[in-house]
Amino acid sequence: MKIYADRATVAAHQVVTDLIVVAWVYASIVAALWLHDLVRQLAVPGQKLEGAGTGMADSLGDVGRKVGRVPVVGDDLTTPFERAAGAARSMAGAGHDQQAVVNDLAMALAIGMLIVPLGLVLFVWLPLRVRWMRRAAAATRLRAARGGRELLALRALTHQPLRKLDRIDTDVVEAWRRGDDDTVRELAALELRGLGLRGS
Incomplete structure (x- = not known):
């Protein structure tokens, strides 16, 4: 299998083109990863919301359990704390859901950014390159x-x-x-x- 031409000018053109394609693919991957990380930063408020909600729910649950030990009125006093802990858990769930949406969006945008450059390489440049290599190999065999x-x-x-x-x-x-x-x-x-x- 012949990878590059015999003539120096054609071979130089092929080498330069190959290097440009490799650099373009590398730059596309780096840019897609950068975009992915950038979009994922939008999940930070969701992380804080989830952490705050979980911490608040745990604290309110502890307080509710302690208040529930108070004789006679303990059960009545526990109900508001349980409701507040439930609301805090809902807040933590909303923060978790927001992070999941941001992660999905980051992945979709990164993949979308890679589709065009990788598609051009796989479906345009690579078939042309392989076709030339096959033709050159066949011509070299015929020459001999x-x-x-x-x-x-x-x-x-x-x-x-x-x-x-x-x-x-x-x-x-x-x-x-x-x-x-x-x-x-x-x-x-x-x-x-x-x-x-x-x-x-």
Whole structure:
């Protein structure tokens, strides 16, 4: 499998593009994590509310239990403390729910921020890169195989721009049909150069 082209300019372009893609993915992940942490800071009031509510509920429950020991009126005095402790527990539950909503929002925003850059890398850049690698590997094998040069020449006739073909020979097809060695070699080299590979 060929990863980079033989020709220095094409290989340099590929290396720079790969480095840009890696840097872009890294920067996208760092930005998504930063956004996630930033949004999660909105959960701090919920944490404080939950802590305060839990602490208040515990304190009121303790007071209610102590007041309940008072003879004769203890049961009557306990009821307001139990109600206040229940309200404090509700407040703690609201704080907990607010934290859960903020955490879900932080995760959704971070994932949403990563969808576009990672989608472009996975569904645009990576398929193009893998396609070039397969084509370059196949062309390299053909370059070394017997009869491969003729197949590369035929591919050049069908895929290369007409102006490039005309530079090789004004009647390039006829020269190819005759099996003119120079024409076949130049056509194969043209196809290989199109992939950034050395000529045959």
